[in-house]
Amino acid sequence: MSDLVIKNLHKSFGGRRGVPPQHVLRDIELTVKQGEFVSLIGHSGCGKSTLLSIVAGLQRADAGSVMLGGAEITAPGPDRAMVFQNYSLLPRLSLLANVREAARASRPDRSKALLDEAVERYLTAVGLWEQRNKLPSQVSGGMQQRTAVARAFAVGPKVLLLDEPFGALDALTRARLQEQLLELWSTESTTETVLMVTHGIDEAILLADRIVVMGNPPGPSVVEVIDVDLPRPRDRVTVIDQPAYRGVQERLLALLHADSAAAA
Numbered sequence: 001m002s003d004l005v006i007k008n009l010h011k012s013f014g015g016r017r018g019v020p021p022q023h024v025l026r027d028i029e030l031t032v033k034q035g036e037f038v039s040l041i042g043h044s045g046c047g048k049s050t051l052l053s054i055v056a057g058l059q060r061a062d063a064g065s066v067m068l069g070g071a072e073i074t075a076p077g078p079d080r081a082m083v084f085q086n087y088s089l090l091p092r093l094s095l096l097a098n099v100r101e102a103a104r105a106s107r108p109d110r111s112k113a114l115l116d117e118a119v120e121r122y123l124t125a126v127g128l129w130e131q132r133n134k135l136p137s138q139v140s141g142g143m144q145q146r147t148a149v150a151r152a153f154a155v156g157p158k159v160l161l162l163d164e165p166f167g168a169l170d171a172l173t174r175a176r177l178q179e180q181l182l183e184l185w186s187t188e189s190t191t192e193t194v195l196m197v198t199h200g201i202d203e204a205i206l207l208a209d210r211i212v213v214m215g216n217p218p219g220p221s222v223v224e225v226i227d228v229d230l231p232r233p234r235d236r237v238t239v240i241d242q243p244a245y246r247g248v249q250e251r252l253l254a255l256l257h258a259d260s261a262a263a264a
């Protein structure tokens with residue numbers, strides 16, 4: 001099984017030239033099971049992006065380990081793909097070339113036919129096949145983010161890491177992209193596990209199987225893990241009437257409010 005297992009993880013920044021270290025992540029113990037969708041939520045600065053980038057292999061922890069399928073993560077790899085808030089497409093490449101180049105570089109052993117098939121499938125799934133020859137500057141922010149999502153799926157990762165990917169989008173575009181993400185994750189891809197940073201309580205409940213509430217230092221990084229016991233597929237209009245939805249929403253609000261009160 002390709003579970004993602006985080007054990008005893010610590011991370012600080014600074015701590016040189018007489019400046020005390022800033023402890024950002026403290027003693028994180030978290031297992032994300034293969035096939036799970038887990039959201040990370042917490043106030044600004046509690047270390048959500050830092051945790052995601054350690055799982056991506058872009059940063060190293062000071063102590064502890066992150067294992068994927070029994071192997072320790074020490075560097076980026078094609079078994080993980082990350083989507084950032086700010087689109088991060090290459091400006092001189094078309095949407096098609098952005099997706100194709102990332103997919104080709106991450107899996108050079110894939111045949112041209114399989115590569116072309118993956119690129120077309122994911123650009124079509126996010127509704128951008130017709131726009132494929134445009135440059136990022138010629139399309140909207142929402143379209144750029146859809147391209148970034150298509151690119152991440154085309155890489156064929158086991159684990160998708162999403163760092164607040166819809167934060168910069170308007171509500172309608174965000175809703176559409178949430179649906180496309182769920183569709184891709186649940187039906188059309190090799191991607192089984194999703195770890196997603198969000199600031200949106202409703203977004204976390206709509207998408208996740210479990211929500212990890214993170215707190216600001218000096219307390220522990222993981223304050224509570226909440227199960228979202230709502231059947232799938234979830235409909236954003238009707239899901240909010242379910243008692244389980246209200247329960248999770250109230251618990252999240254209480255925890256996040258308590259953390260802001262402690263930080264004040």
Ligand SMILES: Nc1ncnc2c1ncn2[C@@H]1O[C@H](COP(=O)(O)OP(=O)(O)OP(=O)(O)O)[C@@H](O)[C@H]1O
Pocket residue numbers: 013014024042043044045046047048049050051
């Ligand atoms: N490379 C770095 N060097 C020094 N400090 C850093 C570095 N990266 C992050 N930090 C600090 O670590 C803390 C956590 O940052 P991080 O971006 O992980 O938080 P976050 O929870 O994702 O915040 P936000 O919700 O605002 O994006 C912040 O105080 C930040 O300034």
